Every structure is written in C-alpha cells, then in structure tokens.
Amino acid sequence: MVDGLPLSSIRRINDLALEVRRQIYYTLLPAELLCLNGVDLTALANQRLVHLVCPEGTGSVEVVVYHPDEARDPLLYLQLADTANNQLMVLLFVVNDPHSPRFNVDRDWKGAPTKFGTLERNIEAEQAAMQAGLMPGQVRRGLKLARQLIPIFEQFVSRLGHKMFFLDPLTYNTAILFERYGCNYSQGRKQMEWINREFAPGGELYNKLDESTPFRQAGAHRTVHGRSWAIHDGILGQPFTDIKMYKRVGVPAGINTFPGGVWKPGQIE
Numbered sequence: 001m002v003d004g005l006p007l008s009s010i011r012r013i014n015d016l017a018l019e020v021r022r023q024i025y026y027t028l029l030p031a032e033l034l035c036l037n038g039v040d041l042t043a044l045a046n047q048r049l050v051h052l053v054c055p056e057g058t059g060s061v062e063v064v065v066y067h068p069d070e071a072r073d074p075l076l077y078l079q080l081a082d083t084a085n086n087q088l089m090v091l092l093f094v095v096n097d098p099h100s101p102r103f104n105v106d107r108d109w110k111g112a113p114t115k116f117g118t119l120e121r122n123i124e125a126e127q128a129a130m131q132a133g134l135m136p137g138q139v140r141r142g143l144k145l146a147r148q149l150i151p152i153f154e155q156f157v158s159r160l161g162h163k164m165f166f167l168d169p170l171t172y173n174t175a176i177l178f179e180r181y182g183c184n185y186s187q188g189r190k191q192m193e194w195i196n197r198e199f200a201p202g203g204e205l206y207n208k209l210d211e212s213t214p215f216r217q218a219g220a221h222r223t224v225h226g227r228s229w230a231i232h233d234g235i236l237g238q239p240f241t242d243i244k245m246y247k248r249v250g251v252p253a254g255i256n257t258f259p260g261g262v263w264k265p266g267q268i269e
Contacts, residue, residue: 009160028063073098103140
C-alpha cells in the first residue's frame with residue numbers, strides 16, 4: 001500500500017513515481033548477491049549497476065543487476081508480469097557467476113542470437129558448456145540462488161495481496177528445479193511424468209540415447225543434466241513447451257516427477 005492505496009499488480013506499481021518503483025522493485029534483490037558482489041543500492045555510484053525497465057502504463061518489469069567489473073552478462077536478470085486474469089508471473093530469472101568461464105551458446109557461429117537455442121544452435125559451444133556441467137541456455141555457471149529467490153518472490157506477491165504466483169520454465173531442468181522448491185503444475189504435469197517413464201530402461205526416450213549426437217549419451221537418463229541436454233537436442237521430437245507452473249505462498253506442493261533423480265553425474269540425491 002502506498003499513500004493509502006492498495007497495490008495489487010505490476011501495472012499499479014509502474015504508475016507510481018520512479019523513485020517509489022525503485023524502492024519496491026529493489027526488494028526483489030537478494031541481499032547476499034549484492035553484498036558479495038559489491039553492489040550497494042544506497043550508493044549513487046552503484047545505481048548504474050541496477051537497471052529497471054518498468055514503463056508507466058505497462059504490466060511488466062525487468063530488473064537487471066551487473067557486477068562492477070563484468071558488464072557483459074548480468075549477475076541477475078528478473079522479468080515479472082501481470083497475467084490476463086490479474087495474477088503475477090515470473091517470466092524469467094537468470095543468475096550468473098561473472099567470474100566463471102563463458103560459453104557462447106547464446107550466439108551462433110555468425111554471431112547471431114540463438115534465443116536459448118530455439119532459433120539456431122552453436123553446437124560446439126553447447127557441447128563445451130555441457131561438459132563443464134552447465135545446463136541448456138546457460139552461458140555461465142550460476143550462483144545457486146534459486147532457493148533464496150523463491151521466498152523473495154513469495155514475499156513480494158504476498159505484499160500485493162496474492163496467494164500464489166506463476167512460473168514459466170523454459171527447460172526441463174528448470175521445471176525440476178521449481179518442483180524441488182515447492183512448485184506445482186497448472187499445465188504439463190502429465191508430460192513431465194511421461195518423460196520420466198520413457199527415460200526408464202526400455203522406454204522410448206531411453207532407446208534414443210544412442211550416442212548419435214554428443215547430447216544423447218548412454219546413461220544420460222539417470223540425471224537431470226543428461227535428460228535436459230537430450231531434450232534440448234530434440235529427443236522428444238518436439239520443443240519443450242506448454243509447461244506452466246505455480247507456487248502457493250508458504251505451501252510446498254511436494255511434486256516429484258523424477259523420483260530418485262540426481263542433478264548431475266557424480267552427485268548424490
């Protein structure tokens with residue numbers, strides 16, 4: 001509530017004065033991330049490191065935080081929006097370790113954007129990223145902050161008077177990650193369960209792990225990492241789309257479509 005008026009949407013926040021918008025959207029930023037990377041929101045010199053895209057009259061916001069010494073990729077990128085039925089959706093969040101090696105999976109060999117590999121693919125860069133332990137779409141190693149971000153999102157939507165928010169996982173590993181942080185499916189759970197069944201020995205997807213490409217290695221079915229790269233490589237026969245999820249504030253869903261699955265080779269669940 002600002003000046004006695006309730007705030008229930010991104011659009012209402014975006015109609016406020018810019019400085020008030022900043023104060024509200026800065027609550028989405030994990031304090032640990034800022035502290036460890038030298039971003040002080042109270043210092044005017046550091047305001048150039050935090051970019052907000054939240055025009056008046058719109059129902060979306062992008063929050064981008066850069067490291068003082070590395071401006072090519074953001075430390076943190078958040079995109080939230082109002083939905084058509086007055087709910088809140090987290091469209092995308094990305095966290096990068098700016099000091100880790102970069103893999104140019106976001107550009108093809110000509111330098112054109114790949115749009116997370118959906119338009120074109122840089123196979124050489126993807127193979128190097130996979131071997132380094134990254135997931136599809138990652139240009140750098142992450143900072144393992146998703147566990148902190150979900151409660152921050154919960155607090156933010158709760159302050160706006162909502163009891164849940166929605167998420168749009170772009171990759172298989174993101175959907176599994178959201179499951180592990182208490183999210184449920186509004187669409188796509190049957191597909192996720194089918195994927196798990198068919199990656200079991202003898203299943204349709206298991207049988208396609210024939211080493212015909214670097215992303216379809218035998219044994220890939222055992223890990224989220226292996227499955228996600230195989231799915232990115234087209235093993236489903238169609239894009240990984242139409243998966244929609246939501247998180248109820250303070251209520252873990254307890255969904256697990258990959259029971260016993262480990263994240264990467266060599267890890268224990």
